[in-house]
Amino acid sequence: QQQVKQSPQSLIVQKGGISIINCAYENTAFDYFPWYQQFPGKGPALLIAIRPDVSEKKEGRFTISFNKSAKQFSLHIMDSQPGDSATYFCAASITNRDDKIIFGKGTRLHILP
Amino acid sequence: SQTIHQWPATLVQPVGSPLSLECTVEGTSNPNLYWYRQAAGRGLQLLFYSVGIGQISSEVPQNLSASRPQDRQFILSSKKLLLSDSGFYLCATEGAYNEQFFGPGTRLTVL
Numbered sequence: 001q002q003q004v005k006q007s008p009q010s011l012i013v014q015k016g017g018i019s020i021i022n023c024a025y026e027n028t029a030f031d032y033f034p035w036y037q038q039f040p041g042k043g044p045a046l047l048i049a050i051r052p053d054v055s056e057k058k059e060g061r062f063t064i065s066f067n068k069s070a071k072q073f074s075l076h077i078m079d080s081q082p083g084d085s086a087t088y089f090c091a092a093s094i095t096n097r098d099d100k101i102i103f104g105k106g107t108r109l110h111i112l113p
Numbered sequence: 114s115q116t117i118h119q120w121p122a123t124l125v126q127p128v129g130s131p132l133s134l135e136c137t138v139e140g141t142s143n144p145n146l147y148w149y150r151q152a153a154g155r156g157l158q159l160l161f162y163s164v165g166i167g168q169i170s171s172e173v174p175q176n177l178s179a180s181r182p183q184d185r186q187f188i189l190s191s192k193k194l195l196l197s198d199s200g201f202y203l204c205a206t207e208g209a210y211n212e213q214f215f216g217p218g219t220r221l222t223v224l
Contacts (some may be wrong), residue, residue: 049210095211
């Protein structure tokens with residue numbers, strides 16, 4: 001119940017296309033859903049996050065779509081660029097509790113130039 | 114804003130040698146601190162976390178140990194490294210929503 005399942009494991013997208021990464025969770029107590037971007041040799045960086053009271057959050061070319069009833073959330077990267085090539089992790093946490101944040105296993109995204 | 118420092122950035126050590134990786138945090142006091150390991154091409158494995166000086170919790174049994182001698186210092190150690198200890202080690206702090214903020218990482222290769 002504490003797992004966050006992320007798919008696909010790897011993704012190849014043409015430059016200018018839309019990259020979509022999906023995550024699913026079971027624990028309905030999760031109330032914060034961040035996405036992280038990690039470049040090779042660097043630590044993961046918080047990219048964008050959403051709380052379950054909204055269905056979508058957009059920051060530039062990055063959008064999180066959230067479906068509370070399906071217990072799923074996804075990251076959409078519009079107009080994907082070669083510089084977006086990285087590993088992306090979804091995560092879920094319960095605020096105001098001692099439970100630790102749970103990470104998905106990651107998606108390696110490659111944008112073809 | 115907080116800054117996380119980790120050193121060394123890279124390390125190559127022989128099997129059986131000791132290990133000490135250091136993490137220090139600036140810009141915050143009494144942070145919750147975390148050590149993660151990331152094997153090549155794999156996900157994030159939580160190793161240890163600490164809610165205060167001298168307070169360490171271990172998530173998985175292993176060859177490693179952690180210590181927190183000062184409020185903003187977190188150390189990862191081993192007495193004898195194994196080949197399986199190779200990986201990318203990340204120190205992290207925690208935000209208001211339990212999200213993690215990661216340091217730059219240490220690449221450890223055990224030969």
